[in-house]
Amino acid sequence: MRGSRLVWLAPLLLFAGVIILMAKNIGNSPEAIVRSHMVGKPVPEFAFAGSAGLPGLQTADLRSGQPVLVNLFASWCVPCAIEAPQLEELRRKGAPLVGLAIRDSNENITAFVGKHGNPFSRIGLDTNGVSMLALGASGVPETYVVDGRGVIRFQHIGEIRPEHVPVLLRELEKAR
Amino acid sequence: MIAAAKPKRQRLVLALVAAAVLLLAGVVAVFALQDTAAYFKSPGDIAASPPAPGETIRLGGLVKPGTVGRSADGLVLHFTVTDTEADTEVSYRGIVPDLFKEGQGVIATGSFDSSGRFQATQLLAKHDENYVPPEVAKSLEKRGHPVGQS
Amino acid sequence: MSPEIGHFALWLAAGAALLQGIAPSIGLWRHDEGLVALARPAAVAQGLFTLVAFLVLMHAFYVSDFSVALVVENSHTMKPTMYRLTGVWANHEGSLLLWVLVMAFSGALVALAPSALGERFRARVLSVQGIVALGFFAFLLFASNPFARVWPAPTEGQGLNPLLQDPGLTFHPPLLYAGYVGLSVTFAYAVAGMLENVIGPRWAREARIPLAIAWAFLTLGITLGSWWAYYELGWGGWWFWDPVENASLMPWLAATALLHSIVVVMKRDALRAWTLLLSVAGFSLAMMGTFIVRSGVITSVHAFAVDPLRGVFLMVLMALYIGGALAIYAYAAGRVTEGKQFALVSRESTLVANNLLVTAMLGVVLIGTLYPMALEAMGGAQISVGPPYFNRVLVPMMLVMAVLMGIAPWIGWRRSATGHLSARLLPAGIAALAAVSIALWVLGVRGLGWILGFGASAWLAAASISILMKRGLTPGIIGMALAHLGVAVSILGATASGALQQEALVNMRVGDAIVLGPWRAELQDVRPVAGPNWTAIEAKIDVTRHGRPLAQLRPQTRTFIAPPMETTESARAGWRTGEVYMVLGKPDGEGRWQVHMWIKPLVRLIWWGGLLMAFGGVLALGDRVRLKRRAGQAAHRAAPALQGA
Numbered sequence: 001m002r003g004s005r006l007v008w009l010a011p012l013l014l015f016a017g018v019i020i021l022m023a024k025n026i027g028n029s030p031e032a033i034v035r036s037h038m039v040g041k042p043v044p045e046f047a048f049a050g051s052a053g054l055p056g057l058q059t060a061d062l063r064s065g066q067p068v069l070v071n072l073f074a075s076w077c078v079p080c081a082i083e084a085p086q087l088e089e090l091r092r093k094g095a096p097l098v099g100l101a102i103r104d105s106n107e108n109i110t111a112f113v114g115k116h117g118n119p120f121s122r123i124g125l126d127t128n129g130v131s132m133l134a135l136g137a138s139g140v141p142e143t144y145v146v147d148g149r150g151v152i153r154f155q156h157i158g159e160i161r162p163e164h165v166p167v168l169l170r171e172l173e174k175a176r
Numbered sequence: 177m178i179a180a181a182k183p184k185r186q187r188l189v190l191a192l193v194a195a196a197v198l199l200l201a202g203v204v205a206v207f208a209l210q211d212t213a214a215y216f217k218s219p220g221d222i223a224a225s226p227p228a229p230g231e232t233i234r235l236g237g238l239v240k241p242g243t244v245g246r247s248a249d250g251l252v253l254h255f256t257v258t259d260t261e262a263d264t265e266v267s268y269r270g271i272v273p274d275l276f277k278e279g280q281g282v283i284a285t286g287s288f289d290s291s292g293r294f295q296a297t298q299l300l301a302k303h304d305e306n307y308v309p310p311e312v313a314k315s316l317e318k319r320g321h322p323v324g325q326s
Numbered sequence: 327m328s329p330e331i332g333h334f335a336l337w338l339a340a341g342a343a344l345l346q347g348i349a350p351s352i353g354l355w356r357h358d359e360g361l362v363a364l365a366r367p368a369a370v371a372q373g374l375f376t377l378v379a380f381l382v383l384m385h386a387f388y389v390s391d392f393s394v395a396l397v398v399e400n401s402h403t404m405k406p407t408m409y410r411l412t413g414v415w416a417n418h419e420g421s422l423l424l425w426v427l428v429m430a431f432s433g434a435l436v437a438l439a440p441s442a443l444g445e446r447f448r449a450r451v452l453s454v455q456g457i458v459a460l461g462f463f464a465f466l467l468f469a470s471n472p473f474a475r476v477w478p479a480p481t482e483g484q485g486l487n488p489l490l491q492d493p494g495l496t497f498h499p500p501l502l503y504a505g506y507v508g509l510s511v512t513f514a515y516a517v518a519g520m521l522e523n524v525i526g527p528r529w530a531r532e533a534r535i536p537l538a539i540a541w542a543f544l545t546l547g548i549t550l551g552s553w554w555a556y557y558e559l560g561w562g563g564w565w566f567w568d569p570v571e572n573a574s575l576m577p578w579l580a581a582t583a584l585l586h587s588i589v590v591v592m593k594r595d596a597l598r599a600w601t602l603l604l605s606v607a608g609f610s611l612a613m614m615g616t617f618i619v620r621s622g623v624i625t626s627v628h629a630f631a632v633d634p635l636r637g638v639f640l641m642v643l644m645a646l647y648i649g650g651a652l653a654i655y656a657y658a659a660g661r662v663t664e665g666k667q668f669a670l671v672s673r674e675s676t677l678v679a680n681n682l683l684v685t686a687m688l689g690v691v692l693i694g695t696l697y698p699m700a701l702e703a704m705g706g707a708q709i710s711v712g713p714p715y716f717n718r719v720l721v722p723m724m725l726v727m728a729v730l731m732g733i734a735p736w737i738g739w740r741r742s743a744t745g746h747l748s749a750r751l752l753p754a755g756i757a758a759l760a761a762v763s764i765a766l767w768v769l770g771v772r773g774l775g776w777i778l779g780f781g782a783s784a785w786l787a788a789a790s791i792s793i794l795m796k797r798g799l800t801p802g803i804i805g806m807a808l809a810h811l812g813v814a815v816s817i818l819g820a821t822a823s824g825a826l827q828q829e830a831l832v833n834m835r836v837g838d839a840i841v842l843g844p845w846r847a848e849l850q851d852v853r854p855v856a857g858p859n860w861t862a863i864e865a866k867i868d869v870t871r872h873g874r875p876l877a878q879l880r881p882q883t884r885t886f887i888a889p890p891m892e893t894t895e896s897a898r899a900g901w902r903t904g905e906v907y908m909v910l911g912k913p914d915g916e917g918r919w920q921v922h923m924w925i926k927p928l929v930r931l932i933w934w935g936g937l938l939m940a941f942g943g944v945l946a947l948g949d950r951v952r953l954k955r956r957a958g959q960a961a962h963r964a965a966p967a968l969q970g971a
Binding site for chain 1: 399484599603606607610641644645648649652653655656657659660696699700
């Protein structure tokens with residue numbers, strides 16, 4: 001009877017194997033898949049005109065000696081509207097914020113920040129989305145922590161939810 | 177009438193037959209997998225180790241600006257896929273997905289022909305939204321715009 | 327009405343589930359009749375409270391209550407009423423609430439319906455159901471609260487996504503969930519049966535009812551999903567073998583095998599351990615399927631905005647339930663295996679063959695779906711496994727199944743005589759030969775797979791129809807024959823629309839025409855049009871066959887305004903269960919337009935077959951009901967081998 005007991009255990013063992021496989025993949029969830037390979041590297045050179053009455057953004061602005069949050073957004077991006085309150089909270093807590101408007105127009109961006117609030121000190125208008133390729137971003141919204149010497153230190157993919165705010169503040173501190 | 181085996185013996189025979197059939201199916205499946213799974217490659221990967229002609233792969237990258245053109249009869253699309261390290265030229269016959277644009281991400285499924293040109297049978301142009309419910313994501317992908325990277 | 331009522335109702339429902347799960351088990355353990363008797367009222371209470379919660383959420387969507395975050399994200403005042411209502415489940419939290427509602431509802435049904443296996447067993451079933459439901463309630467309340475509020479409430483919602491405003495996509499989830507959750511009842515029956523040690527014919531007869539209903543719902547859900555994909559996604563395909571589709575197909579395959587093996591338990595008290603394993607597997611696959619799409623474990627494009635917390639939560643839930651059931655199985659299955667023996671050529675052995683084949687198919691789909699994930703988890707390359715793999719391995723298996731399905735109903739229980747078999751299968755044989763000949767020499771079909779497909783579908787159709795012409799029919803036999811006929815019809819549709827498909831991709835000007843055999847499609851006009859929230863370029867194409875006008879098709883390339891999205895709206899016209907399918911592409915700047923046209927003969931049979939299968943599956947439950955009085959015992963003995971499904 002011993003032997004046949006083991007047979008009945010087989011499905012359970014098989015299932016355990018599948019669960020372990022899945023657990024490994026939750027660790028490697030889509031975030032890992034689309035992780036930018038630019039984390040740890042300096043921001044590539046770019047220069048964009050401003051929008052919504054704010055000055056534009058160029059790479060030199062990101063070498064100011066202070067770590068900065070760079071937020072990629074667009075007026076056509078629904079989660080960007082959802083994360084607006086969190087961006088506002090970050091600004092209130094003293095985080096320096098600049099924006100990169102991806103594949104958008106000055107008109108739409110002005111309307112967007114008018115409606116959802118403007119936490120940025122600068123907005124770079126990237127009409128062709130080349131900054132996305134340069135930064136290794138795969139979509140919007142994404143938010144990067146860039147340290148005082150212009151090196152990318154952290155990437156947050158997707159909208160910023162309330163629970164991500166302390167994480168980003170911590171990463172900003174680490175990047176000092 | 178074929179004599180019935182004793183229950184225990186019959187159970188053993190059944191179990192063995194079942195195991196054999198399932199094992200056979202598994203072996204067939206694994207062999208088929210080797211043959212038919214399509215690897216995801218970037219132009220850099222292809223430059224480093226070119227795949228054999230006829231091997232189906234998924235080529236991913238950006239559509240290099242200035243390289244999009246059509247054949248004379250208007251039905252075949254030519255363009256170059258780049259990952260900023262290397263370039264690969266692609267030809268595609270069919271209706272082009274809606275978001276296909278220069279400078280935008282694209283995944284082309286197909287294979288290299290004997291003349292070294294990548295013939296795509298399917299084009300997926302990347303959609304920029306990150307947050308999309310699965311049914312919409314699935315339909316976006318099938319229309320030609322996958323969400324995120326695949 | 328405050329949405330908080332719904333939130334409160336959800337908590338009450340969770341409480342009822344907790345009571346339903348724990349009290350009867352303790353009562354059975356401690357021989358406390360009072361606790362055991364709590365099972366039924368708790369189940370009914372759970373059903374009622376969940377219904378209240380769901381209706382409150384639906385009301386919030388209906389009146390566009392933007393203080394509810396879910397409504398803000400997924401609805402809009404300009405949405406048509408029907409889509410405002412059905413938008414409740416077109417998102418993660420709402421669809422989970424629907425799942426829980428169907429679960430609570432089926433628990434209430436089990437509580438209220440008569441049970442032949444006694445109060446003790448039913449209490450055990452409800453207890454298992456309650457424990458399973460509890461996990462989902464916990465997930466809802468702690469990680470996916472549909473009643474989360476937003477303050478201050480915005481004046482407009484963001485959810486006008488046009489792709490979700492579609493009847494096919496709207497009813498697909500409820501049908502699927504009814505199927506998945508029905509399998510949870512069978513799961514509960516199996517676990518309860520193991521714990522109470524009552525696995526046998528009476529158990530099988532009762533467990534079969536929710537199983538058949540769940541299977542029918544799953545069939546309908548998958549059929550609807552396939553049809554939606556066909557008309558909506560613009561490429562004329564009806565099955566893509568992607569993880570989302572496979573996630574619904576795998577439980578269906580398990581349920582199909584289970585439907586057949588449970589009959590062996592019912593009639594011959596054999597295959598008990600196997601049937602138990604399948605019962606556990608069916609719901610496990612349903613859980614895995616629903617959650618694979620929500621947790622990002624499958625590296626595909628189909629993840630929701632992934633919150634790692636959610637993924638882990640779901641995985642823990644699954645590990646607990648499936649692991650728990652399989653542990654009980656490992657412990658208890660040893661007790662239930664002594665079944666009766668059976669002959670080599672008998673109905674029992676054909677059903678074993680059926681189960682082997684279907685399980686092999688399930689294994690193949692499972693391997694193909696999990697392999698990319700496994701490879702990636704072990705640090706390998708990113709690959710995608712698609713139609714080439716699945717078609718190559720599964721089509722031959724399907725053809726073998728179709729042949730066996732034609733033969734099996736003619737073989738009796740405990741019988742092994744094959745003498746009359748060839749006579750009874752003569753019509754099927756003739757039909758198959760005729761079909762193959764027509765395909766080869768009249769229609770000019772080339773390709774072994776297609777030819778065999780025509781032959782197999784004719785074989786199975788003729789065999790099933792000849793069953794319907796026998797005496798001594800019961801709804802059970804009719805149901806089985808119709809379900810098998812439905813399979814034959816679907817195979818015919820799939821084969822014909824593939825083998826006989828005609829296709830043309832052209833660049834045409836206004837006035838040009840595509841000519842495909844007797845078909846002619848002339849481009850009349852291309853002009854901009856506008857809709858409530860979109861603008862489009864629309865082509866008007868007149869389609870005629872043998873000169874007789876069939877329809878004017880209007881394919882579009884459409885641009886939606888909010889959110890901005892470009893889509894291709896295909897145009898279709900039906901002709902004798904087949905379809906003309908037209909897609910409009912881009913202009914080339916010189917007055918020419920890309921047009922892709924397909925003629926797909928008999929394609930609608932694919933989905934008609936699915937409907938027939940679902941109908942037959944439910945009808946097959948009625949095998950105890952006699953339609954005509956038997957004309958004496960002699961007639962009964964003369965009507966050979968034709969016994970209940």
